[in-house]
Amino acid sequence: MGVIVQKYGGTSVGNLERIRNVARQITKTYDQGNDVVVILSAMSGVTDQLINSAEQISQTPDKRELDVLLATGEQTTVALMAMTLIEMGYKAQSLLGYQAEILTNNKASKARILDIGANRVKDLLKEKKIVVIAGFQGADAEGNITTLGRGGSDTSAVAVAAAIKADQCEIYTDVDGIYTADPNICDKAKKLDRIAYDEMLEMASLGAKVLQIRSVEFAKKYNVPIHVRSSFHEEEGTMVVNEDANMEKVVVAGVTHNKNEARITLRKVPDTPGIASKILSPISGAGIQVDMIIQNTRSGNMTDLTFTVSKNDYQSALDISKQTAKEIEAEEVIGDENIAKISVVGVGMRSHSGVASKMFSSLAAENINILMISTSEIRISCVVEEKYTELAVRTLHNAFGLDRTE
């Protein structure tokens, strides 16, 4: 018995039959004596459909109005879910973002949650009602509807869980949990029982698209345990929690890969102070995020500068770089879309040495050339040629002792 927040994604509520299935799952938790708060996404496909309508009106639809439009998606599912629960004989009530007092800043389409009042949620729970909250949406201080960006319902769920001090926040999704590597690539990948917030943050930003990064940041900040689990069966998934001593014993928790980056190199750049800034400022000025940056050691008065960007931004970044290259008289600009970033992640790295050298030597043993390297306290990433992605993931998975043993 406790307070449980459950979040269901768009596929789980994709039609009325699925909504009924989810309703049965909700009432099961309720019947066990728990207070239950449910966060829902829009039915799968609906958000894209709405965006499509808006784009028929304008290539750059007004963001405030787009949020008003998109918010109808979750409004529809929460109303249908509450009706379904009531039809099943339960007390239930829907709340939209502003009704659940989800206060955000005023950045339409990518608002950040500032505060959650949650008084109304608590009142409804006292009345023993199942509370069904529209995910992905909130309202700014003036009462304008805002949305939280793709995957924002995860963040809604964790934020509500934090506000009502829930015992657990269950994220129901179409995967079983968090794996040590992508099971589609590495058939020896294991489901993790537990993973630390920081590890999850690194994994999420590296391409394991299970949870929105901000939801994990929120969970870490307010110490909300997240249970990532399948909406198709009842097996336990993966708990995302504060790190503890046991976790630190494991050097590497998982191996991730990301094929969604591209690399740009400016060759023979005059090595003068401020040259990196000259090259990268126009890139970030265009709203493009740069991931890894490497400047080679100087040879003569010249140096090479290499950086990676998301493949979506590759063409614009390349165009900008060519322009810059002319201005600073660099010799040439080389672009490469056929790369992949392979990373090993683990809080245990903080207290273990030799992880990097083991990673490099394992890849070398398979003749996989490392193009770029970057590290954080709990992560080491290598850029390799894209064709080596699967081999690299399996090699490292085995090297760091993650392979499933039957």
Added chain:
Amino acid sequence: MGVIVQKYGGTSVGNLERIRNVARQITKTYDQGNDVVVILSAMSGVTDQLINSAEQISQTPDKRELDVLLATGEQTTVALMAMTLIEMGYKAQSLLGYQAEILTNNKASKARILDIGANRVKDLLKEKKIVVIAGFQGADAEGNITTLGRGGSDTSAVAVAAAIKADQCEIYTDVDGIYTADPNICDKAKKLDRIAYDEMLEMASLGAKVLQIRSVEFAKKYNVPIHVRSSFHEEEGTMVVNEDANMEKVVVAGVTHNKNEARITLRKVPDTPGIASKILSPISGAGIQVDMIIQNTRSGNMTDLTFTVSKNDYQSALDISKQTAKEIEAEEVIGDENIAKISVVGVGMRSHSGVASKMFSSLAAENINILMISTSEIRISCVVEEKYTELAVRTLHNAFGLDRTE
């Protein structure tokens, strides 16, 4: 130059192309130097579609949640309209019912407007923005979304017009205005330039489905001039306004008909005190509205009691009446669905006599038998056999001098 409220129905905003057409019409009014507030319905068909979804979940979907669901319809159109106006280079902003401070009571699905703050509307007008408000919806004191019932967008429009003291409230619809009779039946029907609120109220409740009755009540109470006009061309429609001396010179403003009622007669009812109440209480207890009631003069100890109800309620009213007939030992219950109510309406009746006798004699001259009669200060209604509907309307239209002369 003034403050203009424009309301467009579901057909006018039925797709993106039509929304663009309406947007052009709005900006034309704005470009003439007016402050413009627009009230929109859901795209035609959308509300029915949403109700259909809800009814797949439950035969009696929870009304609070149904309102949350239905409100998405208008939310979608106002967002798309605001985007369209902004894309055309105008300043515009959408407001949902609660954002426009449309406060209602808490009767879900048929809420009544209690108050409109409209501060935000006024602020936006000061910023020279076109304000696009979701019709049909409001919020109760607790912030729950409510809807105003079918045709509620008309009432939203008039209420907003009253709150901001608009110079005019234009209701754009698929008819040209208010006619002296249904042009489909009576080809000599004329469009009225002006009609009094009270006349419009009688006409609306008698089956001229152009305006929601409550919107006219609101307009009368706050003295808001309504301009009912076509959304397909620019010709002037009909002004619904306070009555004046000129109007009183016209005895009959229009002839209306209503085929949507049915008649139930309890024959040979023991004529004891309270017998009408015994018969009608169970009917109204079942939520069925009774329109006309006639009790025949007594013959012996027995009397006949006849009343009419909407055809939708006919079967249940008949079943209830049969049950009552048994209990009070009435001889029999006779039902008749093949009736029509023909009415003449006009504020001039207050000061002119002889209208009733002229009506009865005109009908008699065509051998049309009158089954029931009821009157108000500005209306006389006769129930006749349904097959005489068209003939009766044309006869009265001519008799009261309403026929169009080329």
